[in-house]
Amino acid sequence: MAYAKLSLAAAIVGLASAAPQISLPPLIPAIPGVTEPLGGIVPPLPVLQVPTPPVDSPPHAVNTTLRPKKIGHFWAGAGDKNHKDFLATYSLDDDTFGELMSIADVPSSGNEPHHSGPSADGKYIWGGGLLSLLKTQDTGYYFDSSNPYKPKYLKSDRALLSAISDDVAAKPGGGFFYTYMGSAVGTSPGRLVETDENYNIIHQWPEDVDGTLNILGEQFSPHGLNIDFERGVILTSDFVVPLSVLKPSLGVVGANTVRVWDLATRTIVNTLTIPNGNGIQDVKFIPGHPEAAALASAVGLGQVWIIYPFRTDSSGKQGTIERFFDFGPDAAGKVAIFSDITKDGKYAYFTVTTGNHVVQLDISDISNPIRLDDPKEVHPTIGPHFIKITPDQKHAVIVDYFLQTGDIGIVNTPSDYKIHYADINNDGSLTFNRTISFAEQFPERGGARPHSVSIFDLSNPAAPKYF
Ligand SMILES: *[C@@H]1O[C@H](CO)[C@@H](O)[C@H](O)[C@H]1NC(C)=O
Numbered sequence: 304m305a306y307a308k309l310s311l312a313a314a315i316v317g318l319a320s321a322a323p324q325i326s327l328p329p330l331i332p333a334i335p336g337v338t339e340p341l342g343g344i345v346p347p348l349p350v351l352q353v354p355t356p357p358v359d360s361p362p363h364a365v366n367t368t369l370r371p372k373k374i375g376h377f378w379a380g381a382g383d384k385n386h387k388d389f390l391a392t393y394s395l396d397d398d399t400f401g402e403l404m405s406i407a408d409v410p411s412s413g414n415e416p417h418h419s420g421p422s423a424d425g426k427y428i429w430g431g432g433l434l435s436l437l438k439t440q441d442t443g444y445y446f447d448s449s450n451p452y453k454p455k456y457l458k459s460d461r462a463l464l465s466a467i468s469d470d471v472a473a474k475p476g477g478g479f480f481y482t483y484m485g486s487a488v489g490t491s492p493g494r495l496v497e498t499d500e501n502y503n504i505i506h507q508w509p510e511d512v513d514g515t516l517n518i519l520g521e522q523f524s525p526h527g528l529n530i531d532f533e534r535g536v537i538l539t540s541d542f543v544v545p546l547s548v549l550k551p552s553l554g555v556v557g558a559n560t561v562r563v564w565d566l567a568t569r570t571i572v573n574t575l576t577i578p579n580g581n582g583i584q585d586v587k588f589i590p591g592h593p594e595a596a597a598l599a600s601a602v603g604l605g606q607v608w609i610i611y612p613f614r615t616d617s618s619g620k621q622g623t624i625e626r627f628f629d630f631g632p633d634a635a636g637k638v639a640i641f642s643d644i645t646k647d648g649k650y651a652y653f654t655v656t657t658g659n660h661v662v663q664l665d666i667s668d669i670s671n672p673i674r675l676d677d678p679k680e681v682h683p684t685i686g687p688h689f690i691k692i693t694p695d696q697k698h699a700v701i702v703d704y705f706l707q708t709g710d711i712g713i714v715n716t717p718s719d720y721k722i723h724y725a726d727i728n729n730d731g732s733l734t735f736n737r738t739i740s741f742a743e744q745f746p747e748r749g750g751a752r753p754h755s756v757s758i759f760d761l762s763n764p765a766a767p768k769y770f
């Protein structure tokens with residue numbers, strides 16, 4: 304048994320390092336007059352979908368003359384899943400807030416656009432397709448955002464061993480790391496994918512034998528991803544086995560683990576466990592913390608745990624984890640909890656998707672976290688998930704959409720498809736204020752399902768910020 308596992312691991316390691324990664328053009332060409340009706344008549348199939356080509360995009364008015372300083376690029380799926388998925392670029396400036404400046408279509412539909420993020424220099428945006436795999440199309444989409452008002456679709460790719468895209472981190476010198484939560488067929492293990500500075504996939508970590516044994520030995524479904532490039536540590540948090548979200552399923556299989564990685568060698572140095580965590584969706588370093596502490600959200604428990612990546616555990620390995628905060632019964636057993644923390648390390652926010660609530664914590668004293676929101680207060684949001692603090696630290700962008708698999712799966716979270724631009728008050732609490740409604744913006748595509756955002760702040764031209 305051990306021997307069989309070892310040789311499998313060695314085989315996978317060999318495969319990973321020897322094989323080039325692939326990038327394919329759209330597999331099925333659009334045929335005018337055939338493509339359009341096809342999208343509407345093909346029934347949803349269990350797991351694998353008929354890879355219908357996308358229906359062409361109807362015209363949509365955009366304002367091409369606006370030049371705002373603050374810009375939000377939202378990675379969204381067409382509401383009807385038949386039209387092309389797209390990156391929608393909006394003004395976030397006060398005087399022109401919510402004006403649409405451009406739409407960059409990708410050449411495929413039904414990807415279930417998921418997380419996205421900009422490169423360190425803001426010239427590229429990557430967006431992943433959570434379910435692209437089901438239509439046997441590429442899983443990662445790259446945009447050229449060198450013109451920040453009008454990004455262009457650049458290319459797509461897929462990795463050889465892994466799929467089901469989740470979070471992304473920009474490498475300081477160009478390129479990305481991103482988490483692929485599943486294997487190439489949607490099971491465990493997934494991989495931590497790395498591109499070079501030309502945005503070509505060069506690795507799917509782990510690639511060493513110990514790491515491969517680690518991820519074959521215990522569910523590896525990396526969703527959350529955060530990297531401290533200065534202190535050389537990567538954290539990935541394991542969420543769910545992707546295939547268990549799709550029919551036929553006996554229920555979603557959540558994970559209880561966070562992997563601590565050494566950045567220099569891209570190797571897993573420890574696997575930390577949150578007992579009964581049942582889906583560790585996200586992990587974020589607390590900026591400026593002297594020990595590089597990080598917070599991880601355990602969805603099953605409705606709790607946050609704190610990781611000290613440089614303390615040693617009882618077996619002498621690097622990394623410890625302990626309970627930090629319990630959000631109470633209203634947050635336990637919900638489908639998703641994503642997070643962000645202000646740059647000063649003082650305030651942390653957690654979206655409880657099916658609780659329709661955003662938890663707000665003052666963590667300026669780590670030994671005494673203070674809850675700023677009232678757990679019983681009703682927030683004007685349905686299905687909040689992705690959250691990002693704006694570079695100026697004045698707002699939180701919260702996107703009200705998680706996942707609707709429709710007939711093919713068992714996860715269908717209610718949503719109002721709104722973007723919230725919430726104000727961060729002086730005490731760190733949030734005031735829900737302005738919104739952009741994606742449900743109303745794109746009727747010609749059956750609405751839109753926005754999942755994530757890349758935020759550009761060009762207020763200081765000498766030091767533009769991309770997040
Ligand atoms: C674009 O926005 C500017 C500022 O709001 C406005 O003056 C202009 O008329 C808009 N153009 C179009 C085509 O809507």
Ligand SMILES: *[C@@H]1O[C@H](CO)[C@@H](O)[C@H](O)[C@H]1NC(C)=O
Pocket residue numbers: 397726734736737
């Ligand atoms: C909402 O935001 C606008 C623009 O910043 C501001 O003028 C207004 O006071 C805010 N409203 C509330 C209720 O905070």
